Amino acid sequence: MQRQPKYSRDLPEERRRKLIEATARCLAELGVAGTSVREISLRAEVSPGLVNHHFAGKEDLIAQTYWQIGETVDRTLGAALVAAGPDPDARLTAFVKASFEPPILDSDLLAVWIGFWSLVRTDTRVFGMHREVYAAYRERLEGLLGAAAEKRGVTLDTRLTAISLSAMLDGLWLEWCLDPEVFSADEGCQTVLNWIGRLWAFPDTGNRSG
Incomplete structure (x- = not known):
């Protein structure tokens, strides 16, 4: 019988993708402290040396994983907006609804974000x-x-209102x-949409002063 190779021989792009996905799984299951080059390479089924070949060490790989997950969220929300069409209300509603659906609404993603958040104050690149x-x-x-x-x-202070809406979405997601x-995804979505509806019912709320 021929012996199977210990590690895969994927193209560089595929290796990078596997390493990023393995890093996300490690962060979700083991946290930052338990996420090592050895553990990542085992899960990605590649040689540990390939981590330093494709990335500038574990910290760089974690930072790239953060970026990749952010890109996934951005693409998901962007696709929802395209599907909603040009109407502003439909687009805003679609954004909120997509925030309460997979792949954004995923309890496994929380553990990954916790790992990232723990690095924001200590790693300048992640910050x-x-x-x-x-x-x-x-x-x-x-x-x-x-x-x-x-x-x-309505003249709305869009900066402060966006900060408030972002905080609400983040809080309910968390x-x-x-x-x-405690509440369903539909209830969370409706809570946010009700809050947005009150912006238009009380147009002075959030108006830019001065």
Whole structure:
């Protein structure tokens, strides 16, 4: 019998993808402390030396994993907006609904984010990526809110309103991931949509002063 090779011989792009996916699994199951080059390479079925070949060490691989997950979230939300069409209300609603559906609403993703959050204060690269990812996220929210406000002739402080809406979405996502029996995904979605509806019912809320 021929002996099977110990490690896979994938193309470089495939190896990078496997390493990033393995890093996400390690972070979810073992946390940052338990995420080692050896553990990542075992799960990716590649030689440990390939980690340093494709990335500048474990920290770089974790940072790239953070970026990749942020890209996945961005693509998911972007696809929902495209499917919603041009109407501002439909687009804002689609954004909220997509936030309460897989792959964004995933309890396994919480453990991965906790690992990233623990690095934001200590790893300058992760901090920079965190700032960039969330800045793009809030900018998209500002645009959606601004378009919906313009449709109604309301002058809204889109920056502060986007920050508030982002905090609500993050908070409900976190609570659902910790204990999905407290409220359903549909209830979480409707809670946010009700809050947005009150923006238009009380248009002075969130208006830019001065």
